[in-house]
Amino acid sequence: MTAHRQRPTLKAARLTPRDILHTGSAGMRSRPLRVVLSALGIAIGIATMISVVGISASSKEKVLQELDKLGTNMLKITPGDDLLTGKKIPMAEDAVGRVARIDGVEHVGGTGLLEHSVRRSEKISEDITGGITVQAATEGLLTTLRGQLRTGTWLNKATGTYPAVVLGDVAADRLGISRPGQRVYIDGQYFTVLGILDDLPLSPEIARSALVGWGIGKSMLGFDGHPTTLYERSADAEVGKVHSLVARTVDPQTPRNVNVTDPSAGLQAKAATEGAFSNLLLGLGGVALLVGGVGVANTMIISVLERRYEIGLRRSIGATRGQIRGQFVTESLLLSGLGGVAGIVLGAAATGVYATSSGLPWVVPLWAVGGGFGATLVIGTVAGLYPAVRASRLSPTLALHAA
Amino acid sequence: MSGASPHPRVADSGPVAPAPVPDRAPAPVVELAGVTKEYPGGVAALRGVDLTIKAGELLAIVGPSGSGKSTLLHIVGTLDRPTAGSVAIAGHDVGRLSDRKLSALRAQHIGFVFQAFHLVPGISARDNVAEGLLYSGLSRAERHRRAARALERVGLGDRLKHRPHELSGGQKQRVAIARAVVGEPDLLLADEPTGALDTSSGKAVMQLIHDLNQEGATIAVITHDTEIAKMLPRQVRIRDGQVVQDSAAQGHVRTRIRGDAP
Numbered sequence: 001m002t003a004h005r006q007r008p009t010l011k012a013a014r015l016t017p018r019d020i021l022h023t024g025s026a027g028m029r030s031r032p033l034r035v036v037l038s039a040l041g042i043a044i045g046i047a048t049m050i051s052v053v054g055i056s057a058s059s060k061e062k063v064l065q066e067l068d069k070l071g072t073n074m075l076k077i078t079p080g081d082d083l084l085t086g087k088k089i090p091m092a093e094d095a096v097g098r099v100a101r102i103d104g105v106e107h108v109g110g111t112g113l114l115e116h117s118v119r120r121s122e123k124i125s126e127d128i129t130g131g132i133t134v135q136a137a138t139e140g141l142l143t144t145l146r147g148q149l150r151t152g153t154w155l156n157k158a159t160g161t162y163p164a165v166v167l168g169d170v171a172a173d174r175l176g177i178s179r180p181g182q183r184v185y186i187d188g189q190y191f192t193v194l195g196i197l198d199d200l201p202l203s204p205e206i207a208r209s210a211l212v213g214w215g216i217g218k219s220m221l222g223f224d225g226h227p228t229t230l231y232e233r234s235a236d237a238e239v240g241k242v243h244s245l246v247a248r249t250v251d252p253q254t255p256r257n258v259n260v261t262d263p264s265a266g267l268q269a270k271a272a273t274e275g276a277f278s279n280l281l282l283g284l285g286g287v288a289l290l291v292g293g294v295g296v297a298n299t300m301i302i303s304v305l306e307r308r309y310e311i312g313l314r315r316s317i318g319a320t321r322g323q324i325r326g327q328f329v330t331e332s333l334l335l336s337g338l339g340g341v342a343g344i345v346l347g348a349a350a351t352g353v354y355a356t357s358s359g360l361p362w363v364v365p366l367w368a369v370g371g372g373f374g375a376t377l378v379i380g381t382v383a384g385l386y387p388a389v390r391a392s393r394l395s396p397t398l399a400l401h402a403a
Numbered sequence: 404m405s406g407a408s409p410h411p412r413v414a415d416s417g418p419v420a421p422a423p424v425p426d427r428a429p430a431p432v433v434e435l436a437g438v439t440k441e442y443p444g445g446v447a448a449l450r451g452v453d454l455t456i457k458a459g460e461l462l463a464i465v466g467p468s469g470s471g472k473s474t475l476l477h478i479v480g481t482l483d484r485p486t487a488g489s490v491a492i493a494g495h496d497v498g499r500l501s502d503r504k505l506s507a508l509r510a511q512h513i514g515f516v517f518q519a520f521h522l523v524p525g526i527s528a529r530d531n532v533a534e535g536l537l538y539s540g541l542s543r544a545e546r547h548r549r550a551a552r553a554l555e556r557v558g559l560g561d562r563l564k565h566r567p568h569e570l571s572g573g574q575k576q577r578v579a580i581a582r583a584v585v586g587e588p589d590l591l592l593a594d595e596p597t598g599a600l601d602t603s604s605g606k607a608v609m610q611l612i613h614d615l616n617q618e619g620a621t622i623a624v625i626t627h628d629t630e631i632a633k634m635l636p637r638q639v640r641i642r643d644g645q646v647v648q649d650s651a652a653q654g655h656v657r658t659r660i661r662g663d664a665p
Contacts (some may be wrong), residue, residue, distance in 0.1 A: 010507040013540025318510020318538035
């Protein structure tokens with residue numbers, strides 16, 4: 001009782017973070033249902049945004065995984081059109097060997113188009129091609145394409161000189177061939193099916209082909225030995241360099257007569273479009289988030305009105321205006337933060353359900369989680385600021401009026 | 404009575420004016436001088452009130468409703484500022500303090516007891532009392548230790564874990580008193596502390612207030628009930644915003660007010 005005689009300087013004590021959290025959560029603890037309802041708006045908004053971003057990221061991841069498996073380091077080389085005649089200019093006979101000698105090239109394969117059709121038997125008209133082309137293929141083609149055989153074996157030096165054929169998967173389906181050993185009819189001759197290729201997303205033209213050996217093509221099917229398409233694979237780092245050298249290597253005199261394309265470019269473009277989320281849905285999530293923020297602000301204003309006795313009491317036991325303000329901003333932050341966490345969990349779960357049901361990998365980008373949570377904190381601060389300032393300006397004498 | 408003088412400190416400490424007050428001298432906890440409070444619209448709730456409360460006093464501020472005693476309580480409790488006049492609480496000139504410093508003054512020097520208790524529902528008696536120390540800067544553990552001690556002091560040592568709805572009205576008010584005294588304030592302001600209680604609980608609460616005063620607390624009880632006021636050593640009667648009778652100052656009050664406030 002004598003402390004005042006020493007006249008200690010008056011200094012408002014600071015609250016510890018734990019005490020701030022404690023006072024900030026007091027209102028929530030006493031009214032759990034209201035907390036759930038007002039956090040729900042925020043949760044729905046965040047869940048929408050997270051799932052929109054998550055689902056597109058999952059789709060993109062799927063395409064990227066596919067790309068990764070197929071590789072982006074393959075180039076496809078085809079003859080260009082002659083400037084004057086518009087005809088294809090055939091590539092040199094030794095083009096495969098030339099490309100193989102470029103620094104950085106790891107695998108080269110070539111195909112040569114043959115003007116024949118492939119049928120189940122001679123009874124079928126030659127005009128019914130079924131959209132299947134017959135091509136001569138080098139042995140290195142399968143490795144270069146990173147292709148797999150669904151069944152049977154690939155051409156080798158021996159089988160390449162005999163009437164044997166490997167069918168692309170589409171070609172096999174169209175011909176009704178399902179196992180090696182069956183025979184198909186090409187240019188007056190039956191060829192034995194050695195194997196059937198698996199799906200080749202980067203080279204659909206091979207999937208629709210019947211492939212015979214380079215040797216048998218020349219000896220029996222009138223192949224002139226000029227490849228019509230080259231496939232080249234190099235180390236990832238060398239792709240650019242190889243790209244610039246290929247045309248000049250294949251045709252040093254008129255390099256512009258050689259087309260060099262990157263078949264993975266299409267897939268990359270697909271990955272980019274899959275990754276672009278639907279702006280409409282994202283906007284919808286944003287609107288939900290905004291409405292959620294308004295809900296939190298509303299709850300806070302009601303909370304301040306209801307608790308003016310508590311505010312008066314706190315002022316009478318020594319709370320400063322700043323501490324009252326802090327209490328209500330904390331409450332608002334907790335409210336929206338809770339909604340944000342619930343929304344992130346909901347959105348991630350929705351993405352998970354969608355991904356599992358459509359066979360996609362489950363990806364929820366970390367930036368979306370962080371951004372979503374950050375957005376709720378911003379909303380919580382903005383929504384809580386006005387009610388908190390109102391609370392701090394309330395007259396402390398209110399507590400003394402009997403409730 | 405020297406307590407009515409605007410500068411009792413100087414008067415009490417003899418010729419050496421600026422020297423600190425000797426330890427045992429009863430220094431005033433509250434010094435109001437010429438306090439006037441006008442509300443917007445020209446209503447004057449207080450008109451030139453002088454009031455001095457010394458350490459260790461137990462007094463009643465009594466008056467009918469509308470007399471201005473609530474306004475006086477707000478001003479003594481530093482919850483409101485006067486329109487004119489000076490207020491010093493525990494030696495601090497309230498008029499010169501910022502809101503932040505006033506808050507600290509309330510946290511360190513003043514305890515409030517309300518007619519409606521204003522306990523926080525859903526938390527234990529001890530937590531309610533510890534709330535009274537929330538803005539004191541003490542650690543959480545220390546606040547809980549002191550809260551338990553304060554509850555024992557008001558005779559509720561066996562009710563630490565009880566929540567407000569598990570307590571009777573008298574017990575609730577005792578919890579509220581424990582919350583007010585837990586910080587060992589220089590001044591305890593009790594606003595109609597028995598107003599919401601039945602007779603026997605009210606008596607018990609008044610007995611507790613007497614006991615706390617015996618232990619050294621300075622207590623001002625604001626009431627409209629003359630019966631309660633009579634039980635206290637000093638009565639200050641308020642009517643129409645003026646002190647009409649102060650048992651400590653006897654008959655001097657009226658003349659002094661006229662003299663001081665022309």
